[in-house]
Amino acid sequence: MNEVMDALVNRRSVRKYKAEAVPEELVKEIVEAGLYAPSGMGYQKPVIVAVTDKETRDELSDLNRKAGGWKEGFDPFYGAPVVISVLTPKDWDKGVEDGSLAIGQMLLAAHALGLGGCWIHRAKEVFETEEGKEILKKAGLEGEYLGIGNLVIGYADQQPKAAPRKAGRAFFIK
Ligand SMILES: Cc1cc2nc3c(=O)[nH]c(=O)nc-3n(C[C@H](O)[C@H](O)[C@H](O)COP(=O)(O)O)c2cc1C
Numbered sequence: 001m002n003e004v005m006d007a008l009v010n011r012r013s014v015r016k017y018k019a020e021a022v023p024e025e026l027v028k029e030i031v032e033a034g035l036y037a038p039s040g041m042g043y044q045k046p047v048i049v050a051v052t053d054k055e056t057r058d059e060l061s062d063l064n065r066k067a068g069g070w071k072e073g074f075d076p077f078y079g080a081p082v083v084i085s086v087l088t089p090k091d092w093d094k095g096v097e098d099g100s101l102a103i104g105q106m107l108l109a110a111h112a113l114g115l116g117g118c119w120i121h122r123a124k125e126v127f128e129t130e131e132g133k134e135i136l137k138k139a140g141l142e143g144e145y146l147g148i149g150n151l152v153i154g155y156a157d158q159q160p161k162a163a164p165r166k167a168g169r170a171f172f173i174k
Helices: 003-010 024-035 054-068 095-112 130-139
Strands: 047-051 082-089 116-120 145-154
Touching: 003 095, 024 047, 024 082, 024 095, 047 054, 047 130, 054 082, 054 130, 082 095, 095 116, 095 145
Parallel strands: none
Antiparallel strands: 047 082, 082 145, 116 145
16 A cells, blocks of 8 residues: 555554653654644744653643543543644634644654654643643743644554544545
8 A cells, every 4th residue: 555545544643652751853854744834824823832841741631631621630641751732823714724734644654653642632721720821831832823723742552443434424526
């Protein structure tokens, strides 16, 4: 199978990670894949915040846990050492589309580079909190941004299988 097709078909959401750190070059490559995503009108509005610092990663995990309503002790990042958040300016009307595509590209890039990844929701809620805004400031990001989504990445400690594709979802006019 063509390599890109293979990645598209075989990438899976990983929900169990090894503690092993992800080399910085790989994190940068994944972020690059997000920066190269198509964007509405080519405006390149999405911004990407990659967190490898454990303290900040844990803080984001806890804010995400609270936003999801889970009990203390649950890690919505499943032990992954890296979290990457995607945000777009609040006044950009194609933010959800642009940001989602950037996340999709980064998930595929992680898979292609031998890592596992998973989309993690609730970026909107997390970056609406004062603590979330402080984290953005720490990254050097000021202004009004809407959280679109996060992905976590790390070395996979499981090999999930794809659910069968539901029939009747593709239509062709020949
Ligand atoms: C918009 C969106 C939000 C998601 N949020 C979460 C999440 O918060 N936590 C999680 O474990 N998976 C999340 N996922 C991953 C999906 O559950 C996963 O893609 C789906 O079950 C299919 O599995 P696959 O990615 O292995 O094909 C999300 C996916 C999308 C597209």
